Every structure is written in C-alpha cells, then in structure tokens.
Amino acid sequence: MITSSQFLSVFLECLLVSSFTIGVILLLKNIFKKHLTAQAHYNLWFLLLLALPLPLIPIQLMPFSDSFSFWNSKSSVQSQIAPSAESPLRQNNWMEDIAVSVERYDLTLINNALFYIWISGVAVLAVFTLIARLKISKIKKHTNSLRNNGLLSLFEHCKHKLKISRSIIVGESSLVKTPMTFGFFKTYVVLPRHFDKWLSEKDIEYIFLHELNHYKNKDVAVNYLIVIFQILYWFNPLVWLAFRRMRLDREIACDAAVLNSLDEQSYMEYGNSIIHFAHKASRAVTVDLADHLNGSKKQIKTRIEKIACFKSESKLLRWKSAVIIILAGIFIAGQAPFISVMAHEDGSYKFKDDNIIYEDLGDYFAGYNGSFVLYDKEADHYLIHNKKQSILRVSPNSTYKIYSALLGLESGTITDENSLAKWNGLKYPIDSWNADQNLTSAIKNSVTWYFQTLDKQAHPGTIQTFLDRIRYGNRDLSGGIDEYWLESSLKISPVEQVQLLKKFYANEFGFKEKNIQTVKDSIKLEGKEGALLSGKTGTGTVNGKNINGWFIGYVESEQDTYFFATNIQNEDNSNGSKAAEITLSILKKKGIY
Numbered sequence: 001m002i003t004s005s006q007f008l009s010v011f012l013e014c015l016l017v018s019s020f021t022i023g024v025i026l027l028l029k030n031i032f033k034k035h036l037t038a039q040a041h042y043n044l045w046f047l048l049l050l051a052l053p054l055p056l057i058p059i060q061l062m063p064f065s066d067s068f069s070f071w072n073s074k075s076s077v078q079s080q081i082a083p084s085a086e087s088p089l090r091q092n093n094w095m096e097d098i099a100v101s102v103e104r105y106d107l108t109l110i111n112n113a114l115f116y117i118w119i120s121g122v123a124v125l126a127v128f129t130l131i132a133r134l135k136i137s138k139i140k141k142h143t144n145s146l147r148n149n150g151l152l153s154l155f156e157h158c159k160h161k162l163k164i165s166r167s168i169i170v171g172e173s174s175l176v177k178t179p180m181t182f183g184f185f186k187t188y189v190v191l192p193r194h195f196d197k198w199l200s201e202k203d204i205e206y207i208f209l210h211e212l213n214h215y216k217n218k219d220v221a222v223n224y225l226i227v228i229f230q231i232l233y234w235f236n237p238l239v240w241l242a243f244r245r246m247r248l249d250r251e252i253a254c255d256a257a258v259l260n261s262l263d264e265q266s267y268m269e270y271g272n273s274i275i276h277f278a279h280k281a282s283r284a285v286t287v288d289l290a291d292h293l294n295g296s297k298k299q300i301k302t303r304i305e306k307i308a309c310f311k312s313e314s315k316l317l318r319w320k321s322a323v324i325i326i327l328a329g330i331f332i333a334g335q336a337p338f339i340s341v342m343a344h345e346d347g348s349y350k351f352k353d354d355n356i357i358y359e360d361l362g363d364y365f366a367g368y369n370g371s372f373v374l375y376d377k378e379a380d381h382y383l384i385h386n387k388k389q390s391i392l393r394v395s396p397n398s399t400y401k402i403y404s405a406l407l408g409l410e411s412g413t414i415t416d417e418n419s420l421a422k423w424n425g426l427k428y429p430i431d432s433w434n435a436d437q438n439l440t441s442a443i444k445n446s447v448t449w450y451f452q453t454l455d456k457q458a459h460p461g462t463i464q465t466f467l468d469r470i471r472y473g474n475r476d477l478s479g480g481i482d483e484y485w486l487e488s489s490l491k492i493s494p495v496e497q498v499q500l501l502k503k504f505y506a507n508e509f510g511f512k513e514k515n516i517q518t519v520k521d522s523i524k525l526e527g528k529e530g531a532l533l534s535g536k537t538g539t540g541t542v543n544g545k546n547i548n549g550w551f552i553g554y555v556e557s558e559q560d561t562y563f564f565a566t567n568i569q570n571e572d573n574s575n576g577s578k579a580a581e582i583t584l585s586i587l588k589k590k591g592i593y
Contacts, residue, residue: 099448159212187220202269274303396491403472408454505563547571566582
C-alpha cells in the first residue's frame with residue numbers, strides 16, 4: 001500500500017514509467033506505421049497496460065530486486081571464537097549514544113500534499129466511475145430484448161460467422177443513441193429504440209458484426225482495466241491522451257476485422273453505417289465502461305478515412321506486426337529491473353525464511369514505530385516483532401561504523417597496531433571528538449569524523465566494491481562520501497542488519513580473521529553471568545530532531561549466540577540509547593542477557 005511518506009518517489013516513478021512507455025509506443029507506431037495491421041496498432045497499447053502497474057507493485061513481489069549484484073559470495077565459513085572473560089570491556093555508560101545533526105530538505109510537506117491531492121483526484125474519478133456504472137445499470141433495466149425473429153436470426157448468423165457460442169443479450173433502449181456493448185459477466189448489445197425503422201438490414205448486420213467483434217476481443221474487460229489505470233494515473237495528461245488514442249485504435253481495429261470479412265464492394269456501405277451515428281449524442285468524457293459504435297467527429301473522420309483506403313491485410317503484414325510487437329514488448333519490459341532497483345533504493349528488503357516466529361513486543365516500543373529482530377544461532381530461528389518494519393530499509397547511521405572500520409582495516413588505511421587519526425582541528429559539539437582518535441576510541445565515542453576520514457582515504461570504487469561484497473542494504477553511495485550513511489542514500493533493514501552480523505561474526509566474507517577480530521574487540525560492551533554483549537548504537541538526527549534509533553549486536557555465552565537488531569523511529573527522541581534500552585529489556589525478559 002502506498003503511504004504519504006513514500007509518495008513522492010512512487011509518484012515520480014509512475015510519471016516516468018507511464019510517460020516513457022507512451023513515448024516509446026507512439027514512436028514505434030509512427031516509425032512502423034505501414035508495417036503494422038490495424039489490430040497490431042491497437043495491441044501495442046497493451047504494453048502500456050503491462051507497464052503501468054510496475055511502479056505500484058510492492059518491492060517484495062518484484063523478481064528483480066536483487067538482480068543487480070555482480071558479487072559472488074565466498075562461502076568460507078570460519079571457526080567462531082568463544083567469548084573471553086579477559087576481553088577489554090567498556091567501563092563507561094555505553095548506552096549514552098551521541099550524534100550530530102545533519103541538515104536535509106524536509107520533504108514531508110511535499111509528500112503529504114502530493115498524496116492528498118492524488119487521493120482526492122482518485123476519489124473524484126471514482127465517483128464519476130460509479131455514476132457511469134449506475135448509468136449502465138439504468139440502461140440494462142430499460143433494455144427490451146429484440147422480439148423480431150428476422151433480426152434475432154441475423155444476430156445469430158453474425159455470432160456464428162464470428163464463431164461465438166456464448167449467450168449474448170441483444171436489445172433496444174430509449175436511453176442509448178448509438179449501438180453499444182457492455183456487461184462484464186453478462187454481455188449486452190444494445191441499439192437505439194426503433195433502430196430497425198431507419199436502418200437497413202445490411203446496416204444492422206454491419207453493426208452486429210462490429211459490436212460482436214468487441215465482445216470477441218473482450219474489449220469490455222479491457223475498458224474496466226483502462227478505467228482503473230485512468231483513475232490511478234489521473235495526474236498524467238499523457239495517460240489520458242494515450243487511452244483516448246487506444247480507444248480510437250480499438251475502433252479502427254474492429255472496423256478492420258469487419259472489413260476483412262466483407263467483400264470490397266461492401267466497404268462503402270459499412271462506412272455509411274457508421275456515419276449514420278456520427279451526429280448522435282456526445283459521450284462521457286471522464287470514464288467509459290462501454291464500447292460505443294460512434295465517437296467524436298474527429299474520430300469518426302479518422303475511421304472513415306481508414307475505411308476508405310482499407311486493403312485486405314496480407315499474411316506478411318501480420319508476421320511483421322507480430323515481430324514488431326514482440327520486440328517492443330521486450331524493450332518495454334526491460335524497464336522492470338530498473339523500476340525494481342528504483343523502488344529497492346527506498347523500499348523494503350525481500351525476506352523469506354522457514355524458521356521465523358513473529359511475536360508482538362509492542363509494549364516495549366510504546367511511543368515508537370519499531371522493530372526487533374533476534375536470531376538464535378543454535379536453534380536456527382528468528383524472532384521478529386513488527387514484520388513490516390523489520391524489512392523496511394532506513395539509514396544505518398553509526399551502526400555502519402562496524403563495517404567502515406572493517407573496510408579501513410581490509411583496505412590497509414588503518415591497521416590493528418596503528419589506527420591513529422589526527423584530529424582535524426575543527427571544533428565539534430561533542431567534546432570527546434575534539435582529540436586524536438584510534439579505532440577503539442572512535443568506536444567508543446562514535447566519532448563520525450574518524451570514519452569519514454577512513455572513507456576519504458579509500459577510493460569510492462573500493463567502498464562500492466566492499467558494500468557489494470557484503471551485500472550491505474541497498475548499497476547506495478549517491479549521498480556523497482561524507483554523508484551516505486548519515487540519513488542519506490545508504491539504507492538497510494533490521495533483518496539485513498542481523499543477517500550481516502551473522503556473516504561478519506562467522507567471517508563468511510573471507511576477510512582477514514585478524515581484522516574481523518579487531519572489529520569484534522572494538523564493539524565489545526559489557527559482560528555478566530557468563531554472557532558477553534557486543535554491539536553498536538546509532539542515532540539519526542535530521543534538522544535537530546532524533547528520528548531514527550538503532551542498536552545492533554550479539555550476545556555470546558557458552559551455550560549459544562544471539563544476534564539482534566532494534567530500530568525505532570518517530571518524529572523526535574528516537575535515538576540509539578532508547579533502542580539499546582528496549583533491546584536490553586527484551587533480552588532480559590527472554591533470559592538471554
């Protein structure tokens with residue numbers, strides 16, 4: 001379901017996908033105008049119907065969300081190191097998380113405004129659709145079935161000619177002024193009242209053939225689909241123009257189907273049958289749930305011109321049409337992976353595991369939107385609070401420093417023996433930052449400038465390769481070397497945090513064991529009753545407000561190892577300290593720590 005907080009990105013994707021697809025279809029129709037049958041000109045629009053749902057499909061259902069990774073995992077599982085009672089632990093209050101604020105454009109107002117404008121438009125068009133549906137119901141009630149045996153025989157003859165066996169109601173109504181076909185489950189072909197008084201039998205036969213071709217092509221169902229997309233995409237005028245053109249192409253295709261069944265001498269008679277209705281009443285301009293024989297005068301003129309120059313379609317033309325449509329379909333379907341990737345960046349992680357227990361721990365999260373993910377190594381199962389939030393990707397903030405440190409060690413920027421970085425002299429609001437730092441002090445005091453310095457000393461390509469290798473969240477560095485992990489482009493979900501910690505802990509990435517151990521040592525927090533707690537807090541502060549709090553880590557004991565990630569969010573006061581407090585309460589309740 002689309003929410004107001006993510007509407008801007010979805011809106012832009014919808015606008016981009018719909019406009020691009022329409023542009024491609026119109027270009028192909030123009031380039032291959034003489035190499036397409038009338039039916040193929042109409043069928044090309046079905047590619048638009050296939051493309052329009054793509055930006056609206058939840059990322060979990062997109063098959064390409066993980067297709068853009070070029071990394072092959074080295075599955076060299078290393079032996080685990082048992083917790084050591086002599087490990088140096090933090091002596092200070094590690095739960096006191098610190099962070100500096102980053103300045104960001106606040107898109108909340110734009111997101112909310114766009115969302116409510118969009119939903120208002122949807123509501124208005126939904127009302128118009130309901131009115132159109134009521135009009136159709138009224139026409140049904142006022143439709144009298146044909147009793148003229150001659151016309152009924154002619155109708156059955158036309159059905160037989162088109163190989164239609166299903167029962168179709170044919171009648172006349174004073175509420176219609178042009179022949180129309182409608183009805184999703186029970187199909188009606190309705191003509192104006194007393195039409196047999198002023199139409200020849202030949203005219204009526206042509207009309208029957210035209211309307212029955214609509215039935216045969218399931219155009220009524222297509223109408224409903226068009227209306228649904230027209231409601232959802234009401235904001236894009238190109239979509240309105242495209243559907244108008246699609247309806248015209250459908251009538252032209254229907255005309256061509258009828259003409260293909262007639263001899264050349266009958267073409268003019270068929271055209272005159274359509275002209276008979278050209279002056280009839282105007283049709284609804286917003287939504288259209290029925291197939292009408294007539295249209296606007298401009299559309300009628302176009303159709304008559306097509307009929308006047310109609311030539312029977314050759315087998316070669318049909319083959320060329322089929323090839324063009326297949327190639328166009330492949331080209332337009334090529335958008336799907338890119339749409340998936342676009343959605344993936346700000347979306348959710350696709351997570352499936354057979355060993356998951358979902359448990360409501362909402363009492364611990366009072367006042368916060370939050371999630372808790374726990375993995376029990378020995379039991380090999382997950383415990384998750386808040387399924388939806390657990391796969392939602394958000395900025396990692398200082399929890400990323402675990403991997404930033406690992407990258408610094410792996411790239412040789414720092415070593416276990418020499419990880420000192422000189423203070424740059426800038427005065428930071430956090431006193432402990434205003435001094436030279438090594439890895440231990442930088443992790444302990446969560447010194448952001450230290451890890452920014454490590455990143456700057458590494459080549460951007462090195463960072464990207466590293467993120468791809470460990471499959472870190474969305475792996476997006478577009479936020480810039482200084483801030484990509486600070487409420488910016490890089491995002492990760494709680495489930496991914498736990499999965500990544502498991503792999504880091506077991507060194508499944510094949511890094512140097514010494515470097516892994518160095519990072520492990522740097523995040524050790526405290527121990528009690530034979531269990532050791534390691535982890536890292538993180539706080540996302542934007543424009544002075546703490547909006548995102550993390551605590552990730554693991555508990556080691558002689559019996560088991562538990563990996564966890566807690567994330568909390570709200571408009572303010574969400575920070576790593578609170579996330580750690582919630583985590584410890586849950587771990588205590590579970591008898592883990």
